[in-house]
Amino acid sequence: MDIEDLAERILAGERRALARAITLVESGRADHRAQARALIERLHGHENVALRVGLSGTPGVGKSTFIEAFGMMLTAQGLKVAVLAVDPSSARSGGSILGDKTRMERLSRDRNAFIRPSPSQSHLGGVARRTREAIDLCEAAGFDVILIETVGVGQSETVVAEMSDLFLLLLAPAGGDELQGVKRGIMETADIILINKADGDLKATATRTCADYAGALRLLRKRAQDPEGFPKALTVSAVEENGLDRAWDEMTALSDWRRETGHFEARRAAQARYWFEAEVREGLLARLRREPVKGAMAALAHQVEDGEISAAAAAEELLETYLGEVPQV
Template sequence: MPIRSARPVVMTALATKTQPVEDPLFAPLLAGDRRALARAITLVESTREDHRERADALLTALLPHTGRSVRLGITGVPGVGKSTFIERFGLHLIEAGHKVAVLAIDPSSKRTGGSILGDKTRMELLSRQANAFIRPSPAGTTLGGVARRTREAMLLVEAAGHDVAIVETVGVGQSETAVADMVDMFILLLPPSGGDDLQGIKKGVVELADLLVVNKADGDLARAAQRSASDYLNALRLLYPVSAAWMPEVRTCSAVEGRGIAEVWDAVGRYRAAQGEAGIARRRGVQARAWLWNEIGETLMAALRRHPEVKRQLAALEHDVETGALAPSAAARRILGTFLGR
């Protein structure tokens, strides 16, 4: 992606009012430098206030260089073969001349807060490719297993020249709308199943999907995969499509054998053609507005928890709620009153 000659000025923590300084990550990131990209993502994921200010300035300057990628979200139940599928899919795209970025969200432990962050080891072949960038991030406490800064990381990989951005989520859950609200196309990966197993797939997740892909269509499971695809297609006819311009498709593939991968990419192309540039732009506009309000909510919650007087009262109020001495709604009003100075 060419670097514009009239580049925006990015203010850093070292800048003065009279001598603005371009962020040192700006030029190398636009040139596709992997180290600069990794450092920029680390910067936007930081919770330090000075880092946040620098990240906001960097992102603002990079915005004119973003938005040119195909944004895909991929989810599915654990064990369905997401990592194997994404690796095969990514290798196919690279062979076709694309640059691929994978933002893989690892689950964080609710007990320790830690995460494995092992996606590079699960996508070993893809991680070796010069035109591939894999970034595992901890899900933290964000609903749906999508890191809070995933949207910003997507902008950064776009600015670095990656024309396909893939977000891999933790798995199927009630808040998978989080990934659907940040990508152009939402792909649901499914195992060969049928009958009662079909009932186990959450209707809400299926309703969000623009493309359903039944994986593991090989060996003894090949016929089961075809039956499953037929079952899912029949089920989709009972649901309202996400977009009036597109009826969700159902495909089968074998990520292990590499069969059906090209057909999935073809389906992505058909989807984008059906939506058109105006449709994609409209969807991204709605997503940006949702991003704004999500950021407001997350920032306000963080500020509330840091408030000195709220911190002083919180333990006692939580104890009263736990013991039944105080209704949660009443405790919430007291906390908010303290935060707002009422």
């Protein structure tokens, strides 16, 4: 593969080249990973700076419907929108339906939009490990807004936040009960909470739910990266396309404030360090899956199963053998 040619085509905004490059960065083959690293390095330092927006919410809350309506509104304004939709993978077969592009039929036909569904595989929070590299590729291709849709809610918010400039949480009216276990973590991470389905019989319920969350947000400790009034809760209707323009106005206002105050660049720098450390951890784990460590680990696992050695002692023995002396923590 001619990496230089592929990079030039991506910088020129060629969709086919972008799709091919994302396939390359998602591959787990060693030769493909080497090519992907070379491509990312070649594109490093491009001038375009997109607004990266992470979006999460419980299944059935209407994430795909919202993204399509929101994306259509942005493309109508002349903006180029990329959607990276992470689809849940089966724990048994490892397969994914990858149906997000089918759900977003209108947006998928828009010439100013690019939709790429990816399998979550086994990664935390349903965020594919190479999604951040796909974000870099879309940004290099000249897209103005990149939407990252993730699977479900929970601990994944930390991972999503480390990929995006803004993090949105989409909720359904009266959907608080199912979120009790993760509510505080979500509230501390979200920049804007959107109560979807604020239409028809649910409009009044959505308004009450929005007021509840707005009150809860005011109780949280103020974050340095937020201007007065943020984070905030809003109501939207993806079906009727109501409230989308206000939501976008709030997003741009928050983004502009962070750029003017230096928080935008500082956040990107912190994210770069976060992913460097994540790559180091992933590299160490990858070594455990290769020989001779793989065989030694299997042998020690059998001893642990038979009760011949404790799990902690076996782990320390393995790490000392292949990584040197392990410091006590």
